[in-house]
Amino acid sequence: MFQSVQVVLRAIAVVSISLWHLAFALPSILRRDYAGRARRLVVALGPAFVKGAQLLSTRRDVLPAAWCESLADLHDRVPPMPVRVARKVLRSAYGGEPPFTVDWDSVRSGSIACVYRATLDGRAVAVKVRRPRVRRLIERDFAIMRAGASVMSRLPWFRGLPAVAVLRQIGDAVATQADFEAEAEALAELRSLLADVGYLHIPEPLPELGAEGVLVMEFVDGLVPLVAEETPAERRSELAQRVLFCVYRMLFLDGLVHCDMHPGNLYLGRDGRIVLLDAGFVVRLEPRVRRLFAEFFMHMARGDGPHCAEILQESAEGVAEWADVAAFRRGTIALIEESSGRNARDFSLVRFATRLFDLQRVNGLFAAPEFIFPLLALLVLEGRINELDEEVDFQAESIPVLTKAVMSGLLKIGPRERG
CATH class of the missing domain: 1.20.5 (Single alpha-helices involved in coiled-coils or other helix-helix interfaces)
Known part of the structure; x- marks a missing residue:
């Protein structure tokens, strides 16, 4: 009962905040600063809304460039919590002063936490402090x-x-992004799983230095955002392919997927390596989900519409009594044939997924919720890849990893592949 009351009160607060911003939006409208007003509204509404805006900011194929640029500030420049609040969180977590000295001017601020540079025994560390409540x-x-x-x-x-x-x-x-113990474990596991990828660096967590609501990790200096304007032109294509390889490794081989590879978490280090930060939004894929998603990707890359339709039918959450499976198969086959082999410039995952979900909805096949996470990982990343290299072939780049999955036995060759 208490939880229900709290949810109702929060709903009233969300509506009130929205109405307040609409009431004071006239000056912004006159200045045509729609994106700026939207960004301020999202910040006022809180972290769940900020996460949605972060995803949208990567999609220049969905939103105008001005909106994307405005919302991009939400990756690591959300207004930070006051220093006095951050100090209070640290003192509460450590039962007094923390064992490190914090540079309060070095803050990077997201929707869940603020990250500061700190010094411990002469060593620079990154300290992530969770926002209260x-x-x-x-x-x-x-x-x-x-x-x-x-x-x-x-x-x-x-x-x-x-x-x-x-x-x-x-x-x-x-x-779960607010669970820093889980994030430290995810960082450590990703470092272990991807240790053989020499061009990727994931900061080392230092769990022995952390506390409730505080995550301490290796500090990586000299980071440059992995965006086209900050990246040497001669390396953009190579870096796009390398990032895609890492994501496909997570999706098809390792089963531990980073779903938040937006510009605030993806950088280029001084040594030329890709640096992946913040493992808060990391999801473990069930073996069945990983297998079916990998099979779909493999057959899509081959332009094999009939087998893609079979996989979608097998993975469906349910099939309505009135379902038209034949129409669904015809529509899926046509969509795969139209989409297969397209490069980043000519292929939009958002439009593809929208058409695919619409085919399922109209014809009475309901997609399994578990597939949202691999799709989300690619949706977040696609905008970044498109900016780096619009000629990259998303589907073709997956083939080496899928082949390795088949050779290692993680992806079985069954009747679909023999057909």
Whole structure:
């Protein structure tokens, strides 16, 4: 009962904040600063809304460039918590003064936490300090979203869509970003799994120095954002391919996927290596999900529409009594034939996924919620890859990793491949 009351109060607060910003939006409208007003509204609404805006900021094929540039500030330049609040969090976590000296002017600020440079026995470390009550706020916001999705699912257009289940999974994953013990474990595991990739660096977590709400890790100096304007032109294509390889390794071989590879987490180090930060939004894929997603990707790269349709039918969350499976298969085959072999300039994952989900919805096949995470990982990354090299072939770049998965036995060659 108490939780329900808190969710209702939060819903009232969300509506009030939105109305307040709309009421004071006239000066921004006159200046045509729509993106700036939207950014301020998102910040005021809180971390769950900031995460959505971060994803949208990477999609220049969905939003105008001015909006993307404005929302890009939310990757690591969300207004930080006051220093007095951060000091209080640290003193509470350590039962007094922390064992390191913090440079409070070095802050990088996201929706979940602020990151500072600190010094411990002459060594530079990065200290990530969680915002107070942030997990509780995320959980309430996603409860509101699930309630809205539940209402919408009763409407004819949305009936049967697993929107509530999808929001539950995403909400749980976003809320887990506030669990710094889990993030330290994810950082360590990613470092171990990808240790053989010489051009990738993941900071080392220092769990023995952390505390409740505080994560301490290796500090990596001299980072440059992995964006086209900051990257040497002669290296852009190579770096795009290398980033894609790392993501495909996670998706098809390792099964531990970083779903938050936006510009605030992806950099180029002084030594020329790619640096991947912040393992808060890392999801472990179930073997079945990894297998089916890998098989779909393999057959899509081959332009094999019939087998892609089979995989989607096998992985469906449910099939309605009125489903038109034959129409779904025809539509899927046409979509795969149209999309196969396209480079980044001519292929949009957003448009592809939208058309695919629409085919499923119209024909009564409902996508499994578990597939949202591999898709989300690629959606976040696609905009960055497109900026670095619009000629890269997303599908072709997956083939070496998929081949390795087959050779290692992680991806079985069954009837689909023999057909």
